[in-house]
């Protein structure tokens with residue numbers, strides 16, 4: 001018969017605190033739980049926007065939560081040492097409190113390790129704080145056979161904590177903004193790393209995520225590559241307890257390839273590798289990304305919508321069979337890593353137009369992330385423009401003049417572009433806008449004049465007999481007349497070149 005280790009007073013709080021471990025930290029439910037645990041001691045936090053600020057804003061509540069957890073754990077530990085049998089519910093809650101506390105106690109050490117990796121330095125002398133971590137965890141867990149971890153479990157949780165910390169930092173490091181749209185994007189990235197069910201993830205899924213392809217879609221300049229990096233660099237990497245180090249350096253396990261910039265042969269050579277003499281210039285055998293990336297690496301296929309049919313077929317085969325051949329070689333080699341892909345094209349549209357294989361598309365889209373346009377990001381939040389401009393201004397002008405450039409830029413944008421501006425180039429355009437303001441004191445937003453004039457022109461010619469497609473076509477023709485090319489039209493309309501041409505030439 002199990003005996004209680006938490007007192008009746010402590011038990012409800014212990015359960016709530018333990019549940020925090022499984023929350024997506026970018027979801028409101030996490031803050032609700034914190035609020036419930038801390039009651040009147042909860043400090044309402046500001047919306048946070050970037051890595052440094054996030055830590056500062058979270059610290060006061062986090063400190064209190066850790067204190068609270070420890071105040072429940074110590075008496076529970078003392079009881080645990082005395083009881084014969086403990087209930088499963090209490091065992092799990094106790095174990096989760098241990099995770100919560102130990103993870104946060106070692107956070108700074110993980111941060112150092114992450115910093116090293118991002119700077120391309122090796123893990124300093126192996127990862128020596130593993131032993132400190134293990135002793136601390138054993139202090140809580142080894143008092144009873146039911147809670148004691150095996151050496152494998154000790155290594156596993158050490159690696160899971162590391163992954164959690166990387167994911168948290170990577171998501172903040174790369175994505176700036178406090179709007180709902182950006183918060184939702186962060187939450188979605190977190191799910192891509194851990195799924196929506198952390199319990200399942202830590203039980204078994206951490207080892208099975210390679211097979212899931214992540215497809216990132218969204219307009220140009222909205223941070224698709226940033227998202228890919230955040231997911232790719234936050235993958236589970238096991239810790240080798242014997243060797244005292246992680247299996248790979250996460251910072252070196254991300255392999256980006258822009259498919260629109262390379263010829264099909266080069267793409268194949270980069271991805272699949274080649275044998276000496278496979279083509280002119282193949283002077284020796286070479287491993288491709290699919291081989292090099294290994295089990296914990298990620299190959300990122302940017303601009304997947306631009307790939308020609310032959311590459312689509314080959315990639316489909318790799319995803320289906322998890323095997324590939326080097327160029328000029330017949331030996332089949334296994335692919336064991338993860339694939340991510342991104343495009344600003346509307347792939348269902350491309351499929352309808354015969355430019356993209358449907359079977360390939362369905363192999364790509366098990367996990368989809370859509371990056372919001374800048375217009376969407378700004379629409380939901382009053383001060384988001386300032387937040388983003390400040391980030392850019394500090395990057396461009398540095399700490400001494402960041403503030404003044406941010407102020408000047410926000411004032412100029414508000415006065416000259418206003419809220420109606422579409423920002424067709426999205427975040428990338430905003431970056432250029434701030435740079436222009438730094439250099440010239442102004443920014444020429446070509447899109448604005450084009451769209452106003454064109455809208456007038458389209459209206460003039462339109463009568464009630466036009467279909468929506470004909471109206472769209474007229475608009476596209478006006479944009480084409482001004483821009484002078486299908487590329488420019490495609491940019492302004494935010495569609496791909498082929499679609500732009502279809503509208504200009506006339507649909508239906």
Ligand SMILES: Nc1ncnc2c1ncn2[C@@H]1O[C@H](COP(=O)(O)OP(=O)(O)OP(=O)(O)O)[C@@H](O)[C@H]1O
Nearest residue numbers: 174175176219220221222223224225226344427428
């Ligand atoms: N939320 C964001 N926070 C910080 N920087 C951002 C954000 N979104 C975009 N950026 C910046 O905008 C620029 C473009 O981002 P990125 O190259 O990732 O866009 P993309 O969607 O991949 O574009 P494309 O489709 O043209 O390849 C980069 O300088 C990136 O740092």
